[in-house]
Amino acid sequence: MNKKLFALLIALMSLSLLGIIFVQGYWISNSYKTKEDQLSINIRQILVSVAKKIQIREAEDYYNVYSRLIDSLDTPTNASLSELVYSFRNNDDNETVIFSDGILAEDYKLSSNFQDVELDSIQFKKITNRQTSTKINDGVDGSGSTKTINESFSRLKDYELSQFERQYKILSAKQPIHRRVSKEEISEYLTHALNEYNLNSNFEFAVYSKGLATKVRSSKFKPNPKTTYEVPLFVNEEANTTYDLLVSFPGKGKVVLNEILGMAVLSLVFTGVIVLTFANALSQIFKQRQISQIKSDFINNMTHEFKTPIATINLALDALKNPKVKDNKEFLERYLKMIKDENRRMHAQVENVLRISKLEKNELDxxxxxxxxxxxxxxxxxxxxxxxxxxxxxxxxxxxxxxxxxxxxxxxxxxxxxxxxxxxxxxxxxxxxxxxxxxxxxxxxxxxxxxxxxxxxxxxxxxxxxxxxxxxxxxxxxxxxxxxxxxxxxxxxxxxxxxxxxxxxxxxxxxxxxxxxxxx
Known part of the structure; x- marks a missing residue:
């Protein structure tokens, strides 16, 4: 094969292999980055969920305190009732059904002294839903009727809580952070949320107030820009807050790596096999070229070494034909010895080749x-x-x-x-x-x-x-x-x-x- 063509083929094969390695490296790197971004999105969703749960828990705590309080009070005079009434007549059964769906709203004005806040009173709206259904059955002869009344009452807690939201946020804002949330609560919420997302990672956390750490924090928390995530905590109606929840995931890189480890290892193994195969093939190609070159040199040398003794023998034989040499015993012996020596030399060359051949075939006993x-x-x-x-x-x-x-x-x-x-x-x-x-x-x-x-x-x-x-x-x-x-x-x-x-x-x-x- 032409040397230039051979070099070009080797160069193209090497470039192709390097391209495969580059693509594999790029794929692994890109997969790692994608998994890392996805993990960051999941973590932020988890933190938002945890912050929301903490805020809802605090709202329910305040709500339960005031809800129990108003249950012990008399009905206020400023109560309003909204009611929707409609009926349905079934002529086949001589039955009339009257439905009533009413909302009773009662406004309470409660003292806030026991909450240790700078408010004279707290406004609380109690909302009750009353539903009734009345069945009236007329007699067969039209002489009388019977009534059946079903009545149910229920508190609209979610609506009451939404009405109370502004009040409790004013109350809670006056409390120190360690009375609003504990590190055990944050740890429990985080652990539960991570399990829901199937994320097995250690974490450390802390609550910061205007950039300063508070007492609510885990013992080993250290902020790190690469592994720490932040979410606002206890947001008010104007979407402002003085607190932030910071959570650090020291094992974030390990979690991401475990996500792609299986495919990455397989990719690296297959690439390694290709590299080793290519290297072995390249080695064999160069070895074969070297053997080819060595054999060419061997043939050249053997040709030269046989040519010289053959030429010497021919000259000696020509000399022996000379009548002067035939009659000179000294010259005759000299030329005969020369022929014998050159013949022995060629024989030795052949023997060496045959010995090696027999050794290669394990035939030399x-x-x-x-x-x-x-x-x-x-x-x-x-x-x-x-x-x-x-x-x-x-x-x-x-x-x-x-x-x-x-x-x-x-x-x-x-x-x-x-x-x-x-x-x-x-x-x-x-x-x-x-x-x-x-x-x-x-x-x-x-x-x-x-x-x-x-x-x-x-x-x-x-x-x-x-x-x-x-x-x-x-x-x-x-x-x-x-x-x-x-x-x-x-x-x-x-x-x-x-x-x-x-x-x-x-x-x-x-x-x-x-x-x-x-x-x-």
């Missing part, structure tokens, strides 16, 4: 036996000693381990150490200087192969055991190899339940450390 690691190391050194000498380098052993018996496959462990030594040689720009150390640590033997070569960065150290990986230095052919050696090393050591790790610094060489289990 490693027969393990008791071996001495020191012997394996010395055998591996013998394989590369000529190359080291040819470059005027050295390989020195420092065997500090007293025990070196392990359970392993001698052939493959030899290949492992040869690979590590070969890397140390290839990545030494000058003459290779290699030191091999061993030591016993508890029930293990530790093998260290240290070189003074080019070294590597921290980022490279994390990837060197990956298949096909090679450090890029501007020229993929500047160091021979195809990135399979260390991958093979890691797989063989894993099969031996052994560990390998590297310590390196750019320009100061590398140290590969192997840790294998000893056997008694």
């Amino acid at each position: 490693l027969q393990k036996e008791r071996i001495k690691l020191h012997n394996v190391v010395e055998d591996a050194i013998s394989h590369i000693s000529l190359i080291v000498e040819d470059r005027n380098g050295y390989v020195k052993t420092h065997f500090g381990a007293l025990k070196s018996s392990i359970l392993g496959n001698e052939s493959h462990l030899t290949n492992v150490i040869v690979n590590l030594l070969d890397n140390a040689i290839k990545y030494s720009e000058d003459e290779p200087k290699i030191d091999v150390f061993t030591e016993n640590v508890k029930n293990s033997i530790v093998l260290k192969i240290r070189d003074q070569g080019m070294g590597m960065t921290k980022s490279v150290q994390k990837k060197i055991f990956e298949k096909f990986y090679r450090e890029h230095t501007g020229d993929v052919h500047n160091v021979k190899g195809h990135g399979l050696g260390l991958a093979y090393v890691k797989r063989i050591l894993d099969d031996h339940d052994a560990e390998i790790y590297v310590e390196s610094e750019k320009g100061k060489g590398s140290t590969f450390t192997l840790k294998l289990h000893l056997i008694s």
Whole structure:
């Protein structure tokens, strides 16, 4: 895929995902704000309802006092009666029904001294509703009649209370607030109203007079602009008041959050799944691109490494056809050795690829036996000693381990150490200087192969055991190899339940450390 098109697709996918996250965040934020506004509306309705109940309760208290008082007094002279009378005649039954609906209004003028207010008297209107129905039955012969009278009386309390409203408000305004309402009453009304709205939230309250706190308040009340609501209390006829009821809801945010928590969590979970899936897909895409690039480099390197020995073999074969070479035993042996070496080199390349392939398919059967690691190391050194000498380098052993018996496959462990030594040689720009150390640590033997070569960065150290990986230095052919050696090393050591790790610094060489289990 074209790099620009690939980058464009990744950018569009990323922007789309960010858009989804933004929309989800906006939805959650908007839902929270909507629920918060709805809660504020409900709370204000609750406070208005509570204030109204308190005012009605106070009105009824005053009304009951004066209502009981007038019941003990004589009927006043200034009473008025309004009455509506109508009749109905049923000829079939010879029955006449007369209905009467009357309103008796009695005005009382009562002393207010016992209320401790600056009023000489209180006007109270008692209103009684009297309803009567009279049935008159005429005799069959028209000679007589019988009467049946039903009569009922009832006080019109609501109307009386409305007539008394102005009077009681004058009376109550003279009383201190703690005599008009108690904190227990406010708490009870608030609790009941909140339960009706299914709001489970703690609250604190206080009654303020002209901006100043009164004694009527809960113990933990602290005004907070974000969680405190205010409603006028004891409003007079001119819609004015000197008192305000303030109620604070410290758990308001928790209540709102609980309202949207379920959908918000689901939304976040689904968004998280999308993000993780996208991240995993993106990781796989980049990994596949990297593998594709590495494989391309591998093919290029393999082509180069096969091309050179093939060309060398062809030149050697052409040289062998020369009559002068045929008769010169020294040249003949030299060219034959060259062909053999180049053929061995190609064979080694193929073997490495086949080994990795078998390891990937778990087809490589490693027969393990008791071996001495020191012997394996010395055998591996013998394989590369000529190359080291040819470059005027050295390989020195420092065997500090007293025990070196392990359970392993001698052939493959030899290949492992040869690979590590070969890397140390290839990545030494000058003459290779290699030191091999061993030591016993508890029930293990530790093998260290240290070189003074080019070294590597921290980022490279994390990837060197990956298949096909090679450090890029501007020229993929500047160091021979195809990135399979260390991958093979890691797989063989894993099969031996052994560990390998590297310590390196750019320009100061590398140290590969192997840790294998000893056997008694």
